[in-house]
């Protein structure tokens with residue numbers, strides 16, 4: 335048995351490779367790819383059942399994993415990051431053996447795994463989980479106190495992975511279909527997790543909060559938030575009927591929250607209009623105050639923006655419009671459509687979450703303040719684009735691409751809206767995208783093909799340019815008498831995106847490629863439409 339385990343582990347190391355002068359390790363590959371020890375089983379259900387001891391910064395408990403056998407295999411990869419430790423693994427009342435290599439644990443199953451069967455294992459674990467350094471970006475557990483000295487605790491773990499605090503299949507391609515989360519805390523505190531609160535058990539010193547998520551959920555979306563919370567809520571009349579909006583905040587912020595969280599309904603109005611029904615009616619929607627900025631945790635979006643508009647009070651676009659909404663409410667809730675319902679299979683495709691969600695910020699403005707406001711905002715955010723490297727990261731290694739996935743992503747979609755030239759059609763495409771990929775994990779290729787098909791425009795070169803290079807198309811043009819000459823430079827092969835120009839008082843499409851073209855014009859007043867994310871240069 336031992337021999338087999340060693341063979342598998344060394345087999346995987348073959349896949350370690352180096353790219354762009356960055357070297358990747360066996361651990362990167364085991365963390366970031368669909369290994370043979372992951373692909374044979376399909377996640378069905380988790381019951382994460384833990385106790386959190388704030389004074390000791392310690393957690394312990396179990397995760398029960400129900401899975402469907404897709405093909406015969408006897409080794410199962412489970413991820414749990416040090417210093418957390420697996421104590422034992424149990425299935426059908428029997429303890430199983432396992433071998434650990436760094437954060438990867440290969441469990442040897444004793445029962446024959448028959449294709450189509452549903453089986454369960456329970457992992458017992460404990461430890462002092464990694465403390466968040468700069469939540470939510472460098473996450474883990476945030477062990478904080480509120481102004482009255484009560485514990486105020488939260489988890490965040492995108493990129494790093496949920497295995498930083500609980501054992502699971504830590505790859506995004508396979509979402510669990512439903513999940514129970516039970517969290518025992520000291521009795522003066524409350525735990526808020528994803529989905530709905532089903533029951534609370536109480537003993538002399540503790541309370542256990544039992545939450546249930548009745549939809550597929552991605553690993554990093556699972557969270558615990560522990561504090562001396564007060565609750566208020568409302569019903570939202572949405573496209574799919576009554577939706578419960580629930581809010582959990584510190585008592586000292588109750589009045590401010592009641593005012594600020596009125597934006598939740600306005601957010602739902604805008605996003606249901608543009609993207610279709612909120613994707614988790616069964617689980618409700620929550621905003622939960624936390625001691626860090628915020629995160630898109632599914633059906634329990636976390637909030638720490640200080641009950642003010644903007645991003646910590648700042649307008650990221652400098653257009654003025656960024657102060658018309660609370661960035662964390664709007665942005666993190668936008669992720670319910672793009673991240674939680676439509677989820678990347680591989681973090682290399684994280685732009686699907688952040689590009690569409692950054693774009694949702696200006697569709698919120700579009701809905702409430704009009705098209706000009708929306709354009710001012712998204713164009714205003716261009717100054718944040720670095721063009722340092724491509725938006726798409728490295729596949730199979732848990733490596734994301736450039737942070738340009740946010741505002742370049744938004745500007746790519748704003749440019750695409752111009753190409754479609756029909757806002758109602760564009761809205762239908764976005765709504766249909768949410769229907770087609772509802773509760774699924776997807777790749778960039780799927781999204782690209784979908785947008786090409788739905789728009790009727792071949793977007794191959796468009797996405798190649800904007801997602802896989804860091805070059806920005808440059809439109810060079812010059813006027814020779816009544817002849818406008820123009821071409822693209824800085825473009826990939828076959829890039830031929832049309833652009834609107836104002837020539838005199840007339841709007842007109844031009845069709846540049848990398849070859850010079852000539853067009854007769856009747857005016858020398860030329861302007862390139864600002865809505866297109868390109869550079870333009872007048873050649874003398």
Ligand SMILES: [Zn+2]
Nearest residue numbers: 665669688691
């Ligand atoms: Zn985001």
